[in-house]
Amino acid sequence: MQTFGRAAGLISAIVIVMVIFAILSDGLFLIPDNLLGLLRYMGSIAIVGFGLTVVLIIGEIDLSFGAVYGLSSMLMGVAWIVWGWSLWASILASLFMAVLVGLFNAFFTVKVRLPSFIATLGSSTIVFGLSLWVSKSKTYSPLSPPDGRVIPAKEISFFTGLSNYPLPFGVPIQFVWALVVAGIFYYLISKSLFGFHLKAIGGNQLAAEFAKIRVGRSKMWAFIICSVAAAFSAILDFAFISSVQIDNGSGLLFPTFAAVVIGGASLAGGRGTVLGTFLGCLLLAILANGLAVLGSGASLQQIFIGAVTIIAVVLDQATKGLRKAQ
């Protein structure tokens, strides 16, 4: 009921914002190409956002997914383009690295009992350092490999196809990927025993321990899932633009947090849904895209999106107070 009310609120917000942009931009905003591009961007954030949702539900926080996003595309790119690994080995190595970062975060949060804010802030910096080291601060593209290296054309076309394969009506395949991932996360969060335990732990960790729920193990999986989701999204974005550079993922942290929080996940834990995060990402993507279409400039975009995030949370708390009063 509560999730339903929130979804309805988000959908009406989305409709209102779209109408406003359509009017202000003289219909430019509604051009199919623009809307399709918006969906692609949204899909990219949503995949990361689903992973973050899992960590927030269990009552922890992950600040390292932006850096993981950066390192995973960089590691994959360097392994494939420079070191001469096969495409599959590069992708697997990148995902494996994400698993390791998740384990690292979990170890310091669960075993060493550091606040996850500190543990992931630290790991974020370490991971970014590794990115710098691996990349030697250069930009890589499979289309222009270093001298003497030849990337098989088959691999390149398969890889770029991951995010560029043409679908009917120009639907971006990255959006379809996001829908598939949404399905998996919906099962994880809302249908599986794992998701039930996530919410229990986020709601009351001590009670969960007394109920003999495996708190540490669930947290470990939550951190791993978040890292791997970021890596997966990074690889898809890499496939889309066919080049990888060092500042990849640096601007990802805030929009993702904003989208997930707008979607109703609580930083206090115990709350969050796939539908909410999906709609939150959509609203955020529309705002970013609409402001860009209006040519409002980067500064105004930032200010606006920050304000919207705060308003969303304030509104949520106000309506929650209202519900309790009733």
Add this chain to the structure above:
Amino acid sequence: MNLPLEGISLVNLGKTYGDTVALAGLTLTAKPGEILGVAGPNGAGKSTMVKILASEISQETGEIFLNGETWDPWKHKNQVAVVHQEPQLFPNLTVAENIMVGIERSKFVKPTGDEVDPHLLEEVGLSKYANRLLGDLPMALQQRTEIAHALARSADVFLFDEPNSALTEEESKELFEWMHNLANNGKIVILVSHRLSELAAHCDRIVVIIDGVARTEIIGNEISEERIAQELITQNIMNSREIALNILNQTALLKINDWNHKDGVFKSVDLEVRTGEILAVIGVEGSGGRELVRSLAGFAQSSGTLHLIQSQANDKKHVISFVSGDRASSLFTNFSVGENLFIRVTDRITGKFRTLSRSHSRKIADAAVSDFLVKTASIDTPIRSLSGGNQQKVAIASALALNPRMIALEEPTRGVDISSKAEIYRLVRQYVSSGSAAVFYCTEVAEVFESSDRVVVIAAGKIQKILNVYDYVDAKALAHAITEIRSI
């Protein structure tokens, strides 16, 4: 037995459901002009009595007399009116039509609202609502329609069965005024309730029913909330002892030897928990008692030998379940009543691919709600909206849902209302009787006396003495024995 010429008398009513004895010779009399209160823990037979008087079921033995004559519930049904928690009338008919149902003037023509005596409607304050659909009216007005329904049939006996559970405070007040009105007009009024404060405030006489018989009567000035509560708990203790004595002194279910806490909060403890018993551990904070009880469930790091007689059926992880004394660490406030009830269960609530099975989990929750008589609108109600006593019942029920070999509870009835208290005692007793055992950590002697068979007195990390609770006539004597030992 001399039957009064006025009033209703139940004589030796008996009723069984399978192996369960609901009424075991219930005898009581209610006189015109008085409000008779009926108290008793859930399962005592109150609702069976109500159902017999409402002619929903028949007694197996015994008789009912009204004004000196045998009362046949089927022939004279209208003489006894039952006002339910949720009125059992027709929501799809108007108030007036509801009053006329069954006493229509004509056998052929549909009754109209006009047929109702306007004085009657005036009297119960329903004139304004005569032609409104009953289902559209608030619960209080629906109940008043039920009263009018009975008055139209010139009923003599008004039986109120937990009537104000769904009412606001204001509406309750009005309802009680109605009860007094009826009594003042010479009607017989019986109030069945678990709300002891209201029984104490409104009744002229109170009968306490336990295990299907009327055990005690409290009259006039003796009536107070504490007095009723005391009767309930005392009766419950006697009852528990009868059950417990049959199963005590059996084999040990759990043995610990040279049991040491990691930080030395308790040292080289030897203890035996017997099958079928409730063992209390009493000690002040810091005595090591709390940690000792937690350590049995694996929540305080300890070394030594712990031997538990296993049974095949138990899930290894949940051999000993624990419920903390603080509801802030035993319940999930972001969850519903149902989710709190099955959170500990894993195997029985999952289907393919570890998917939560809604139907399986609801079944577990529904069973726990009805076993523990949790007062909740549904299992989807948020846990926060329950009373403290009912929350505590949910916390304990969730531990029992796994059917663990043994349970360890901290102050299980601290801050719990008296009727929930009695239910918790009853259900834990029922659980240990099936070949398990329970260990309580207590800080109050009263709780030990009411709940336990044996008590371990712990101070400074050492067991000072183990006492049989039954050797002491009251809590005071037990307290004396406990403190005497401590001071040595």
